[in-house]
Amino acid sequence: MRLRLIPETTTIGFLKLGKAAVFASIGAMIASVILFFALGLNYGIDFRGGTLVMAEMPEERPIGEYRDILNGLDLGQVAVTEVSSGEGGAGQTILMRVGITGDDPDAQSAVVTELRTVLDAAFPGISYLQVDNVGAKVSGELVQAGVLAVTLAILAILFYIWIRFEWQFSVAAVASLVHDVILTIGVFSLLQIEFNLSIIAAILTIVGYSLNDTVIVFDRVRENLRKYKSKPLDDLIDLSINETLSRTIMTSGTTLIALLALYFFGGSVIKGFTFAMIWGVVVGTYSSIYIASMLLVRLGLNRDGSKPTGKAGTQFADVEA
Structure with a gap:
């Protein structure tokens, strides 16, 4: 049937x-x-250009704390979004975007290096899940x-x-x-x-x-x-x-x-x-x-x-x- x-x-x-x-x-x-x-x-970064970092933090922090650190780098427009919270002992996943970095590959690489250096120092134990960099022309x-x-x-x-x-x-x-x-x-x-x-x-x-x-x-x-x-x-x-x-x-x-x-x-x-x-x-x-x-x-x-x-x-x- x-x-x-x-x-x-x-x-x-x-x-x-x-x-x-x-x-x-x-x-x-x-x-x-x-x-x-x-x-x-x-x-998204595909159409606007800039740098995107998705990272997992060992412990939950206020969103404003991540935003303040990124704004201090003077890299343009900053957006921070919480993908998942640290409830249940799991790590907090954060999506961070910074403004357009231009089309120079060396400059783009320098921005990523600077971001990782600052985040590593501020949040020991950070784990990077995704790092993307797209120039304005692209x-x-x-x-x-x-x-x-x-x-x-x-x-x-x-x-x-x-x-x-x-x-x-x-x-x-x-x-x-x-x-x-x-x-x-x-x-x-x-x-x-x-x-x-x-x-x-x-x-x-x-x-x-x-x-x-x-x-x-x-x-x-x-x-x-x-x-x-x-x-x-x-x-x-x-x-x-x-x-x-x-x-x-x-x-x-x-x-x-x-x-x-x-x-x-x-x-x-x-x-x-x-x-x-x-x-x-x-x-x-x-x-x-x-x-x-x-x-x-x-x-x-x-x-x-x-x-x-x-x-x-x-x-x-x-x-x-």
Whole structure:
């Protein structure tokens, strides 16, 4: 007997809430843009440049004590964060950042040496878990590369969906991906979670995950367009979403179980990445059901999906993907 989380056949009217969902998403996207320009992102060392030191202390000390020592070195902006406390006899883990050190490798090495010398003297028994140094030029290039990677990924997806489906599917899919990326940027700006290269990797993964879910629904929509030539488009899309609902819940559910385990037990180093992934799975599933599907309704479709037209990507429809 197979495990079923939902009945084999469902008749949920997803698009009844479609308009409300679209208006809510537009509001959330506008809020995300405002947050980005008002608060900005909490860029990590990858994008801002500087020196990062994660160290384990033999005993717990006040955060202000570490900050005072680093400020005395006159190395620029200083940030100190407690990763884990010294409760239960365990060592206290501290994450320390200092400002941009320039692009000279010798100067960067000198900063790291100075930091370690001062910390060794102030906190005997200190253990260094991570030491990173990124110059201003490199961090600027990483920002450009990250933006370019996300942009090229979305453009490549636009081309792929255009070839595989009609242009309406392509526009709807890319709009839902842009929606996911903007909301992810917004929530990182709101919560001021560190934004680094691992978050760019998470965003690219979110794009791929959301696209996979969207394509599954679109494939079923295209099949049903051929089977039910007179069924209203709203009802046909609802039917398609219901027919793929079991797969969507199983895939999203199992992915979330793994991600939640990583978030709570994987340590602070990957916490930002796993948070982005958890958020991406939720918002990607939502956008596949509501944003992409509602846009299909608004853009209209060729009712006979088996007949390619010269005006859309379905001139390649007879080629199996």
